[in-house]
Amino acid sequence: MKIVKKISLLRKDLTLLRRKGGRIGFVPTMGYLHEGHLSLVRQAKKDNDIVVVSIFVNPLQFAPNEDFRHYPRDLKRDAKLLKGFCDILFAPSSDELYRKDFCSSVEVKGTDEALCGLSRKGHFTGVSTVVAKLFNIVLADNAYFGRKDAQQAAVIKKMVSDLDFPVKVHVLPIVREKDGLAMSSRNTYLTIEERRQAVVLFQALRSAERMAAGGIRDSAKIRQALEDFIGHTPSARIDYIEIADARTLAPLARIEKDALLLLAVYIGKTRLIDNTLLKVKKLAVTSGY
């Protein structure tokens, strides 16, 4: 595995590989890799000739009050984890990606008005801007994202479709710890006691899945039940509970088709997100004839 820090050098390597007809798979990350990231990298390796993983803690997607400075970083550890799956690890500096007088942005409209966007104004424009840059640099055939960041995946898919980026976006399943907690680099912020309580997100999802499977169609009813349920966990504070269209993430008052349940919950000071598909059983239709 080669570690590349300069855009120009990465481009040189990839141009050569591309001319030979090699298919390029790309996994953009902020590093501090866990099994969730690695599942993306392994899939990329299966689907492509060359796998590029980027590690870049993107300042644009953090608000001033957020955890940019404290976000965990360990390039050596990450490089070790990637060996055998990843061909090129792209780890640019902030100055390499955001040069003097940088002032452009890529925006998918409406992302600040829903779900994580509401409490993280500008976050998704930061994400779509850096991903647009990385897409332009890597020119991958396939790019891989995790379903845990469901809104991010929806924003990237919309950006790619609207702006005709020449890449296929794959969104892969959430990878969970043994007790069900969705893997996240931010889990390292949790104290031992908080880590124990953090399973409440997963338990809430499971409980909602059961309610939907049991025939409850009213989103407000499910949300209320989850509020009560999460409310019993001392260190938990709900940011949002939303039931939304699985593709557009538009809120759904009733679950008439498969819908996405999305959660953001603070455990202590750490904001965690998770989501699951609420499946609707097809009802037998009695015809009048």
Added chain:
Amino acid sequence: MKIVKKISLLRKDLTLLRRKGGRIGFVPTMGYLHEGHLSLVRQAKKDNDIVVVSIFVNPLQFAPNEDFRHYPRDLKRDAKLLKGFCDILFAPSSDELYRKDFCSSVEVKGTDEALCGLSRKGHFTGVSTVVAKLFNIVLADNAYFGRKDAQQAAVIKKMVSDLDFPVKVHVLPIVREKDGLAMSSRNTYLTIEERRQAVVLFQALRSAERMAAGGIRDSAKIRQALEDFIGHTPSARIDYIEIADARTLAPLARIEKDALLLLAVYIGKTRLIDNTLLKVKKLAVTSGY
């Protein structure tokens, strides 16, 4: 020359050509081609193996009160003019480029706060968004723009640099009519009398060049002289006269290095733009030693 209307078909053709190692030159236009456009196409033909010209009157870059509906269109005439220089003419419909629920944009900050942006709010975001899409579709090695639209060229160059689009942008000289009027598809809007008076833009530029060459460094003085000069033309109404840094287009109070003079003037109801480089003669420096 092949005329292609679908993104998917254009991509298929270009992927094949690219695999053979062909260099792609791209000239994005709104059609109703004149010698200014054709000079770009000819240069593209010189520099590349394949030339793609797009013709698309982009609704995103017109404000509701502007001339989108009346903008001149004549694909047959354009196709005829391009024969021999252009390999693929890409002429998509509006529905092909802006599909259902389109809601993404590419923005270079500050473009609404200067020059044409002030009287055409949102115009440059419309331009950068459609050019980003076209760049992603064509994936050209080289793209060609005219210097008449100096602010547009600066915005595109900034977008390409900031967002790492894998294309080299070339900005070619203004092509003029015999009397000096810069060629523009919008010149067709002028009445015969207006067309006669429209030369005032070119004459104003020449007069400013002489003032700068004569040692006048004070931008306000040059602008005042041009206001007076243009003011004598009955059908002319000034939108702006600006002297700016040739690269960033930031206004300059004094002309200490080569600067760009930019004009926007209504002739009747037709808004015309033009610009020229004000060259500063190097003064002999008398050393104290």
